[in-house]
Amino acid sequence: MIDRVERYESLERSQKRGYATEAIVTVAFALHDIPVFVPTSEEESCDMVVGIAGRFRPIRCATAYRKSPGTVPFETAGGRRRAGSDRRGYDGRAPLFAVYDPINDYRYLMPAEEATSETMEIRFREARNGQRVGGNWYEDYLFCEQLARMKGGSVYGGDGEGRGWNRQIDIDGAGYFSP
Numbered sequence: 001m002i003d004r005v006e007r008y009e010s011l012e013r014s015q016k017r018g019y020a021t022e023a024i025v026t027v028a029f030a031l032h033d034i035p036v037f038v039p040t041s042e043e044e045s046c047d048m049v050v051g052i053a054g055r056f057r058p059i060r061c062a063t064a065y066r067k068s069p070g071t072v073p074f075e076t077a078g079g080r081r082r083a084g085s086d087r088r089g090y091d092g093r094a095p096l097f098a099v100y101d102p103i104n105d106y107r108y109l110m111p112a113e114e115a116t117s118e119t120m121e122i123r124f125r126e127a128r129n130g131q132r133v134g135g136n137w138y139e140d141y142l143f144c145e146q147l148a149r150m151k152g153g154s155v156y157g158g159d160g161e162g163r164g165w166n167r168q169i170d171i172d173g174a175g176y177f178s179p
Helices: 004-010 012-031 141-151
Strands: 048-052 053-064 070-077 097-102 106-111 119-121 154-156 166-168
Touching: 012 048, 012 053, 012 097, 012 106, 053 070, 070 097, 106 141, 141 166
Parallel strands: 053 097
Antiparallel strands: 048 053, 070 119, 097 106, 154 166
């Protein structure tokens, strides 16, 4: 049976992996009753706009990939990598990144101003030298926790790993349980 990572890697073009990531992120927002709006043009600086706490927030989706044991990077600049090409960052145009990590099956949500200029690495294992300061730790960007903070609520239960959606979220005292 093909696992999730092999399935992602078998998608022939990065554009197809991007479409799969956008679908996974859309479902993640939908499971939290967040409206998702999709631009009609692929030339837009965001992949979707979501309505959170009465505000529309443009989102740029990204797919993390395997680089080294303990980290997964994702691209934070648009455009193609070619000699002499200008890769543009998204800060100011899409204030949030929604990242899907097919290696660990995590979803992340992070402000664009916290992302590095072209590629950002999210760390999910301790560095060999034991350094913890300055690492972009996955716990800081887990989708459910970041979303709850943005909505002004708190997160209870779940696996604490950003996987699946079996966690209790209490937003505005509603006691909403996501399936």
